[in-house]
Amino acid sequence: MLDQIRIILVNTTHPGNIGAVARAMKNMGLADLCLVAPKRFPDPEADARASGATDILASATLVDSLEDAIADCHLVVGTSARGRHIPWPIMNPRELAGVVGKVASETRVAIVFGREDRGLTNEELHRCHHHVQIPTNPDFSSLNVAAAVQVIAYELRMLHESLDEPSAxxxxxxxxxxxxxxxxxxxxxxxxxxxxxxxxFLDPGNPRQLMTRLRRLFLRAVPDKVEVNVLRGILSSVDVVVGKDHPKKG
Amino acid sequence: MLDQIRIILVNTTHPGNIGAVARAMKNMGLADLCLVAPKRFPDPEADARASGATDILASATLVDSLEDAIADCHLVVGTSARGRHIPWPIMNPRELAGVVGKVASETRVAIVFGREDRGLTNEELHRCHHHVQIPTNPDFSSLNVAAAVQVIAYELRMLHESLDEPSAxxxxxxxxxxxxxxxxxxxxxxxxxxxxxxxxFLDPGNPRQLMTRLRRLFLRAVPDKVEVNVLRGILSSVDVVVGKDHPKKG
Known part of the structure; x- marks a missing residue:
């Protein structure tokens, strides 16, 4: 599933962000990065922030237009900040992962991220089947592009792991x-x-809720056999000190 | 709920990462940032990467030790990469959000992030009730600290927005x-x-893993104040029997 996903960055200004995107992608198991007319690339700052994910940068494809970047994709999803005027099918990242989880294994999925300062244009958004919005603080909603890639790649990773491991x-x-x-x-x-x-410590004539509280505490932790042996060992050491070494049971 | 969360960064090396953390926090609606002995702070690079979230940096608290950072918190969660030796209750970020969603409104929750190069020490991790792991590509699992904060803050935001909905x-x-x-x-x-x-029972010359096991057992249960008082009372009674009544602290 993860190798069906292409991450597309449109007109990125700061090469450091491209590097951080590569790192986030590799951390989450994504590999297909496509750069649409980046301002500066390749660049040492991209390599530095990629921090070991330079293979993703080296294999990234460079194209001149979004049209070229998505040409062979079957499903195109654009990322969008709040407050677009045009109604469009909109999802959060978790819903996106749900959609990606249902596509056929031949389906190539593009996820498109816009410029640092103003995102994707309306024309670019209108090339997308769906829009995805990351939920944010309405008073401070502009995410760093690498942070946005990180969140969406994380949701795809969660989907991937749930597919691989039925019982986490x-x-x-x-x-x-x-x-x-x-x-x-x-x-x-x-x-x-x-x-x-x-x-x-415990008065048998007036035990109150003491043992109940201790039961609740220890049972809540669901102790293993070694932990129970350690606790019994502690009690036995106390028994020796107090001179009432009980014969061991069990 | 979001204002019960404290983000704690331990010994951060790069001020740019601190700025990026502040931005990620503000984007997701978090505000309480605590820095444990950062290498360089304040720093212009932190301000630059905060990109408008400088209020989070300005109100951040600086402390010398993790102990001080978590002293007044009720639930402490450490972030951890894969492969620790002693198993500890572990969650993914979504499960963490589920736990945070269930705590009482007075509960202060600390989420602790380690150094860029080697995360949290075992000693630091053993101060935590739970550990949280972000799922990653096993071949490239070291996340940037701001990326890790972004993912966890995103899950808390998703929880927050679902709480706002009437159907939550x-x-x-x-x-x-x-x-x-x-x-x-x-x-x-x-x-x-x-x-x-x-x-x-405990040989100070050869303590082995005894205290670690006992920490793990008790922290797993997330004890309340009465339970801690009961346990301290039991210990004091033992101290009297053994003739080493320690002066009470705290």
């Missing part, structure tokens, strides 16, 4: 240890309660 | 007690460590 991982790596079973947790809570009585 | 989904019930602040949690971990040394 919940932890940074696979959790390394099996979760504790209910019976182990019950033994932990039993042990905890006895020790709290022994150190006279 | 309602989030879960509100917690009954204020969440603990980072400084309270640090005092808890300090107290816990001392007590574990006193009962000879």
């Amino acid at each position: 991982p919940k932890w940074g790596t696979q959790w390394d240890i099996e979760l504790a079973q209910a019976k182990e947790l019950e033994l932990l809570f039993e042990h905890l309660e006895k020790t709290l009585v022994d150190i006279e | 989904p309602k989030w879960g019930t509100q917690w009954d007690i204020e969440l603990a602040q980072a400084k309270e949690l640090e005092l808890l971990f300090e107290h816990l460590e001392k007590t574990l040394v006193d009962i000879e």
